[in-house]
Amino acid sequence: MRDVWITIGVLSAYTVAIKASGPLALGGRELPEQVSSITRLVAPALLASLVVYETFSAEGGGLAVDARLVGLAGAGGALALRLPMLPAVVAAAGATAGARAIGV
Amino acid sequence: MSETTDLRGGIRAGLPLVIPTCALGITFGVLAKPVMGAVAPIVMSVIVFSGAAQFAALSVLAAAGGAVPAIVAGLLLNARFLPMGFAVAPALVGRPLARAAQGQALVDASFAIASRGDGSFDRGILLGATIPQAAGWIGGTALGVLAGPVLGDPETLGLDGVFLAFYLALLVAEVGDRRALLAAGLGGLVTLALMPFAPPGVPVIAASLAALVGLRRRRS
Numbered sequence: 001m002r003d004v005w006i007t008i009g010v011l012s013a014y015t016v017a018i019k020a021s022g023p024l025a026l027g028g029r030e031l032p033e034q035v036s037s038i039t040r041l042v043a044p045a046l047l048a049s050l051v052v053y054e055t056f057s058a059e060g061g062g063l064a065v066d067a068r069l070v071g072l073a074g075a076g077g078a079l080a081l082r083l084p085m086l087p088a089v090v091a092a093a094g095a096t097a098g099a100r101a102i103g104v
Numbered sequence: 105m106s107e108t109t110d111l112r113g114g115i116r117a118g119l120p121l122v123i124p125t126c127a128l129g130i131t132f133g134v135l136a137k138p139v140m141g142a143v144a145p146i147v148m149s150v151i152v153f154s155g156a157a158q159f160a161a162l163s164v165l166a167a168a169g170g171a172v173p174a175i176v177a178g179l180l181l182n183a184r185f186l187p188m189g190f191a192v193a194p195a196l197v198g199r200p201l202a203r204a205a206q207g208q209a210l211v212d213a214s215f216a217i218a219s220r221g222d223g224s225f226d227r228g229i230l231l232g233a234t235i236p237q238a239a240g241w242i243g244g245t246a247l248g249v250l251a252g253p254v255l256g257d258p259e260t261l262g263l264d265g266v267f268l269a270f271y272l273a274l275l276v277a278e279v280g281d282r283r284a285l286l287a288a289g290l291g292g293l294v295t296l297a298l299m300p301f302a303p304p305g306v307p308v309i310a311a312s313l314a315a316l317v318g319l320r321r322r323r324s
Contacts, residue, residue, distance in 0.1 A: 003171040004140045007161050010171075011178040012151040018182055020204035022189020023196050027203070030194050034319065036223035039191035041315035043219050044284040045291030046184055047275035049311030050156070050212070052295040054267045060167060063299050071265030075272045085273040089124045092269030097262030 067104045071096030114232015121213045121233065124270040125240035128155055131263040132162070133248020134255060139166045142249050149245040153238065154211070157182045160304055180305025187312050188215055195225040209234040216274040283317065290314035
């Protein structure tokens with residue numbers, strides 16, 4: 001249990017500090033255009049990375065292909081039909097659970 | 105400075121995210137209880153308030169990996185808030201302490217929906233949208249801790265698929281032009297290439313370097 005509380009304490013202090021550092025360093029200044037042409041691409045790069053990471057990450061490191069890929073396809077299908085986030089989330093959970101039920 | 109939505113508008117913009125965030129919170133609560141007990145997961149969701157880092161730290165603790173690797177996993181995943189903080193900084197107002205406080209509203213989903221797609225951010229949406237998400241995340245964690253034994257195995261329910269759909273939906277909304285598509289494609293590829301050997305979190309931070317394609321196009 002000590003490990004748990006140390007982890008929580010350190011992570012919370014660090015997260016507060018790192019979220020504050022960008023706003024503190026930059027103040028209220030506008031970014032130079034060269035910099036904003038980079039920062040506007042941080043969100044798409046990061047989100048694509050998180051999708052890949054959450055789909056293929058294996059317990060204890062490395063890659064794994066399993067039912068999550070079916071879930072991702074379910075979400076992709078729902079979004080391709082221009083459905084909003086909630087049905088896409090339900091489709092993903094349903095597809096993941098279904099694939100797992102048949103042993104994927 | 106361009107106009108910003110008021111806080112109430114921001115809260116409204118964040119409402120559709122409550123259910124996926126709550127489902128994630130439930131998943132975290134269910135998975136964390138056997139490892140951390142009943143109180144620590146809820147405290148963690150309140151004061152760390154970062155799904156990705158919490159799941160990463162939890163998976164290390166669950167494997168009896170110890171505090172230091174658990175902290176490192178969380179630190180690496182949350183390192184993304186540094187470039188994200190620089191990106192939103194021009195939208196924040198007030199004295200340094202006030203801006204640092206507003207920076208605490210930075211979470212993935214609010215960042216994504218507050219992004220106007222031209223490099224600027226809507227402060228009202230950034231701050232407002234985080235409020236319902238905090239409620240969903242903390243409430244969901246508590247629900248997961250309490251209802252875990254009733255719900256059963258979150259993997260059987262496909263709750264981990266919720267995470268994917270959540271990020272994918274945000275990504276689709278974010279990819280508005282070819283450069284954004286290029287950055288997203290590169291980010292995904294970098295992550296996939298690094299995952300087999302890099303420690304947890306590193307592939308995600310390295311992927312944010314894909315945003316540098318913003319520079320390349322400007323010069324050519």
